[in-house]
Amino acid sequence: MKGHSKLLSIQIKNLGVIESATINLVDGLNVLTGETGAGKTMVLTALQLILGGKADAKLVRNGSDRLLVAAEFEVNRKFSEIVEELGGSVEDNILLITRTVTSDGKSKASLGGAPVPAATLASIGEELIEIHAQSSSLRLAKESVQRELIDLYAGNEEILNEYQNQLLKFKEAKNRLVELEKALKNRDSEISRLKEIADISKKFELSENIYDEISNEISKLEAVEDLNRSVVIALEILNGEDSNLTSGLQSSLKSLQIGANLDKELSTIAGEFKDGLRTIQNVISDLERYKETLNADPARFDYLQSRKAELNGLVKRFGKNEEKNESINSLVMEAKSAKAQIEDLSGGEERLGELAKEIKKEKELLFKFAQELSESRKKAAKKASEDITREFSDLALTGSMLEISVEVPENLEESKLGNFGVDTVQFNFASHKSAKLSPLSKSASGGELSRVMLAIEVVLSQISQIGTFIFDEVDSGVGGKAAIEVGRKLATVANSSQVVVVTHLPQVAVWAKNHLVVEKSDNGDVVESSVFPVTGEERAIEIARLLSGQESSETAREHARELLEMVGNSAIR
Numbered sequence: 001m002k003g004h005s006k007l008l009s010i011q012i013k014n015l016g017v018i019e020s021a022t023i024n025l026v027d028g029l030n031v032l033t034g035e036t037g038a039g040k041t042m043v044l045t046a047l048q049l050i051l052g053g054k055a056d057a058k059l060v061r062n063g064s065d066r067l068l069v070a071a072e073f074e075v076n077r078k079f080s081e082i083v084e085e086l087g088g089s090v091e092d093n094i095l096l097i098t099r100t101v102t103s104d105g106k107s108k109a110s111l112g113g114a115p116v117p118a119a120t121l122a123s124i125g126e127e128l129i130e131i132h133a134q135s136s137s138l139r140l141a142k143e144s145v146q147r148e149l150i151d152l153y154a155g156n157e158e159i160l161n162e163y164q165n166q167l168l169k170f171k172e173a174k175n176r177l178v179e180l181e182k183a184l185k186n187r188d189s190e191i192s193r194l195k196e197i198a199d200i201s202k203k204f205e206l207s208e209n210i211y212d213e214i215s216n217e218i219s220k221l222e223a224v225e226d227l228n229r230s231v232v233i234a235l236e237i238l239n240g241e242d243s244n245l246t247s248g249l250q251s252s253l254k255s256l257q258i259g260a261n262l263d264k265e266l267s268t269i270a271g272e273f274k275d276g277l278r279t280i281q282n283v284i285s286d287l288e289r290y291k292e293t294l295n296a297d298p299a300r301f302d303y304l305q306s307r308k309a310e311l312n313g314l315v316k317r318f319g320k321n322e323e324k325n326e327s328i329n330s331l332v333m334e335a336k337s338a339k340a341q342i343e344d345l346s347g348g349e350e351r352l353g354e355l356a357k358e359i360k361k362e363k364e365l366l367f368k369f370a371q372e373l374s375e376s377r378k379k380a381a382k383k384a385s386e387d388i389t390r391e392f393s394d395l396a397l398t399g400s401m402l403e404i405s406v407e408v409p410e411n412l413e414e415s416k417l418g419n420f421g422v423d424t425v426q427f428n429f430a431s432h433k434s435a436k437l438s439p440l441s442k443s444a445s446g447g448e449l450s451r452v453m454l455a456i457e458v459v460l461s462q463i464s465q466i467g468t469f470i471f472d473e474v475d476s477g478v479g480g481k482a483a484i485e486v487g488r489k490l491a492t493v494a495n496s497s498q499v500v501v502v503t504h505l506p507q508v509a510v511w512a513k514n515h516l517v518v519e520k521s522d523n524g525d526v527v528e529s530s531v532f533p534v535t536g537e538e539r540a541i542e543i544a545r546l547l548s549g550q551e552s553s554e555t556a557r558e559h560a561r562e563l564l565e566m567v568g569n570s571a572i573r
Helices: 040-050 077-085 118-125 143-154 157-184 187-203 210-222 224-239 245-260 264-292 298-318 324-347 349-395 446-460 480-493 536-548 554-568
Strands: 006-015 018-024 029-034 066-074 094-102 107-111 129-132 401-407 424-430 468-472 498-502 514-518 531-533
Touching: 006 040, 006 498, 018 531, 029 040, 040 066, 040 094, 040 129, 040 468, 040 498, 077 094, 094 118, 107 118, 129 446, 143 157, 143 349, 143 401, 143 424, 143 446, 157 187, 157 324, 157 349, 187 298, 187 324, 210 224, 210 298, 210 324, 224 245, 224 264, 245 264, 298 324, 324 349, 349 401, 349 446, 349 480, 401 446, 446 468, 446 480, 480 498, 514 536, 536 554
Parallel strands: 029 498, 029 514, 129 468, 468 498
Antiparallel strands: 006 018, 006 066, 066 094, 094 107, 401 424, 514 531
């Protein structure tokens, strides 16, 4: 699935009615069904906790000290690097996220084995899963995400990069002008200071990290006798006439190699032995070379001491950092830029004029890129609006309309230039023809919201960066043909992203690639064996239960088989 992440499994312990359950998921469309109260919604609650949701002691199962939820994701290398930067680890592309909540409301979270705040899970989770439910905060309702989706839909990556690079050039030119204006106020003294720094750098042959290099060499010369003694002792043990260790190891290897021809396990051990011996031989060679460099050199020692004293004097005079090596490095960098700064200062007002012209040119080009970005977004927004609205009629949203607006300032001003241009992108929705368009998060009812999002995902699924979509109550208020279309749309999204759906509608459930049933025991609990996949006749029985509530009804089973056969013959499958 285009390198997307994938949710592999969810483990739940002591969450609500669920005592213990493990849910394994696959690529494509995963559907969870079950009787009311069997714990289907607890699966969503578990995922919300994994995504940094609010911890509530009321979620802990009665009689338990704490609840545990864990999820395994398959992630790509880029995402693994993000996790590693946060202190976590990813093994074989598998990321484990866990969350615990105690009966007194205390919560702990871990990302790849590293403890993290819940807010970190929320940030990371936005890139892994999107939950569509009446109670969820929708990622797609965020203005930044809406703008990002339109840019992806429009293929704006190149023009956005050009704009951002140009914005950086424009800001750098402006900063240079500000620095020059500031420096010109003390022009003569600044030129004198810069020339002195450049001369000193040349006279003392300064280079980056020279202070540490000299200090290290002095330390080595001071300890040359001790270093030589250490190396000699080591080499005598390895190669000495009294106990030639390497010779003994070589004899041992020959003996093992004879037996290795008789047994595969011993052959493996002999191979490891050979690699270890080769490493020891390399170490001996390195030690012999190192020993040759250990020569006392009083003249060199005196020279280095003198150089270090000179550098200490420079640090005392020019140092801007407590760390001496960094102070010298700063001096080196300033010396490198001194020539250009002196040229700017020497040019005076003439140079100011040149920079002002350069800034004007960079600004004009920046405005050009911003306008191109705006035009591309407006064109893409119009087409996406039409495509998404077209999906509504199949989802029992006839008469509803989605319009993606791209607002551009009337007058393009420097103060309005942001990292992503000057536009404000917003998804607006109207539930019927006479309704006023307003922001999606405010205008769609709870029953409509998941279906609106489903329509958006159908159109944008090919370019979405999210790996897993969770839908709950997506079928609220629909039935019959519309319910079949909801299932068909979910299957369409599942062709490019992993989809998990909690449903009570058989017309949706029949589209599943992986159909899971949540079943409660006689005492109302959900235990380890109570979440299981159904296939073949077992699946037909579950679909029959959803159809009529009577899984033993042969008429219901026949209808279930017809639905499953219809989906099996669909081109989407």
